Amino acid sequence: MWYVHVDSPPHIPTLTNSYVHGTSSISLLSLTVGQSLDCAVQRWPDREAVVFLQDGIRKTFSQFQQDVEKAAAGLLALGLQRGDRLGVWGPNTYEWILFQFATAKAGIILVSLNPAYQVKELEFTLKKVQCQAVVCPTRFKTQHFCEMLREICPEIDTTPVGMLKSSRLPDLRMVIVTDSRQPGMLHVEDVMQAGGSQHHKELMDLQSKLSFDEPINIQFTSGTTGSPKGAALSHHNIVNNAYFGGLRIGYGLKPKVRVCVPVPMYHCFGSVMGGMCMTLHGITLVFPSTEYNSQANLQAIQSEKCNYVYGTPTMFTDMLSQQDLYKYDMSSVEAGLMGASPCPSEIVKKLRTDMNMKEMALAYGTTENSPLTFLGFPQDNEELKTNTVGCIMNHTEAKVVDPTGDIVPLGTSGELWIRGSCVMLGYWDDPVKTNEAICQARWYRTGDTASLNGLGYCRIEGRMKDLIIRGGENIYPAEIEQFLYTHPKVQEVQVVGVKDERLGEQVCACIRLREGQTSSIEDIRAFCKGQISHFKIPHYVFFVDSYPMTASGKIKKNILREEMEKKLSL
Secondary structure, eight states: OOEEEOSSOOOSOOOSBSEEEEEOSSOOOOOOHHHHHHHHHHHOTTSEEEEETTTTEEEEHHHHHHHHHHHHHHHHHTTOOTTOEEEEESSSOHHHHHHHHHHHHTTOEEEEEOTTOOHHHHHHHHHHTTOSEEEEOSOBTTBOHHHHHHHHOGGGGTSOTTOOOOSSSTTOOEEEESSSOOTTOEEHHHHHHHOOHHHHHHHHHHHTTOOTTSEEEEEEEOOTTSSOEEEEEEHHHHHHHHHHHHHHTTGGGOSOOEEEOOSOTTSHHHIIIIIIHHHHHOOEEEEOOSSOOHHHHHHHHHHHTOSEEEEOHHHHHHHHTOTTGGGSOOTTOOEEEEOSSOOOHHHHHHHHHHHOOOEEEEEEEOGGGSSEEEEOOTTOOHHHHHHOOOEEOTTEEEEEEOTTSOBOBTTOOEEEEEEETTSOSEETTOHHHHHHHBOTTOOEEEEEEEEEOTTSBEEEEEESSOOEEETTEEEOHHHHHHHHTTSTTEEEEEEEEEEETTTEEEEEEEEEEOTTOOOOHHHHHHHHTTTSOGGGSOSEEEEOSOOOBOTTSOBOHHHHHHHHHHHTTO
16 A cells, blocks of 8 residues: 555554555645635634734734735735735734735735745845835844835835836835834835725625635745745635644644744744634734744743743743743643754653643655645654654655665665645746746656655655755855855855754854955855845854865865854854
């Protein structure tokens, strides 16, 4: 047998080779994102949908739907149309989730933009998907969003609001600011007030015309070639991923679930397992703070009686290391969902003892797979929790192959390939990269080295892609290398990920300087500041004379990584 029935945890090994199909007696849903919200409002009108503690915002499902419909009608009134792209650029605020659903209702494609983007990254991504509108706050921490947009589009100050014509971003027509009023830009309130009765009627008529196979979200992933790629996800992709993910972690069995959500909404983890799970399972999302803050998380768990907690291993480690952890009441906590990078077993054990997390589910996925492909069952034993990334998802196939594409024997390592309703439509406007990632038979090549066991659980053993995962952020060394090559003193550069206790990995740059040049670590880091996202700036910088090479002249990055970890006594 090559399938595993996954409506409950499999107990008897059935696989004979490294191919598995997660069969299920539960059908896929045929809903659009907007329809999932309508269903939630019918079932739980007065239940809290979202709580934003920092801003004191609480909305029931019916209140949330009213806001969503006003915003969606407003976007149509301002001239945006089905299929247009709207970028949401900023941290976790009410406006993020509001526009996630307002765009979906209007058939507008949401583009998730990383709030750490600097000018170059922002310009590249907005241009790539021909964004017509951007929603952002004026600033957040050291990021001055409106100033950066003005730097790219100085025309903002001189053109009528909502009718922007920019030479560098010819498709961008409007910027919608979520906090202050800015010259040449709309305010969120303008959008909320813009829709008249004809726009609300237009919105109602549109609902029956939208197809669940249309793209509704573009999530950017860093590019191995240096440029980010926009994974286009359909309603069908994210609705079903959230539906089956929520069932797996037990949402269908609990009368009321309150989830503490410190993970960012611009990642699939936040927008799908947060936003989409909210409407499909009637869960309440509690957002502790705009800026990530461990103490705010603990405070939120206590004050809002959260019974589920989301996080990356780094976030859970941070909460556990709070010195006054014992002061907080964790009695409401039942379970956690951990994703984005592998988790040390000590952390899982400490969460049980120190934070009352009796059940912890570990997840594995990629943005291109909406994101979940493997997810643990809460009742899995310790060995499965700490040595695997969970069991194959419902309606999903996985195989582990050798370099020629042949399936390897069970338990053998190879490249993990995925097929199913979770696989993205493709990279936006990039048929070449899409064909490199998805073969003709619709298998998505993850680039991760993995093995399967007889129960259909997966073990991730490494990355064929040269990827660094720092605190849940995916970083492609090629992107940083290409940037550092523009430094006048740099002859050659290799970037590797080195172990880090808190973040999992840190960025380490090994630089060969040009003949006769000298430089300092500070000089290199200052060169990066404001040019690339803060999390991509090398934490460690080494100046080297040469790199370890293969006989054919290729740099051995694995050896280089080991050498750097030795130097750093990691």
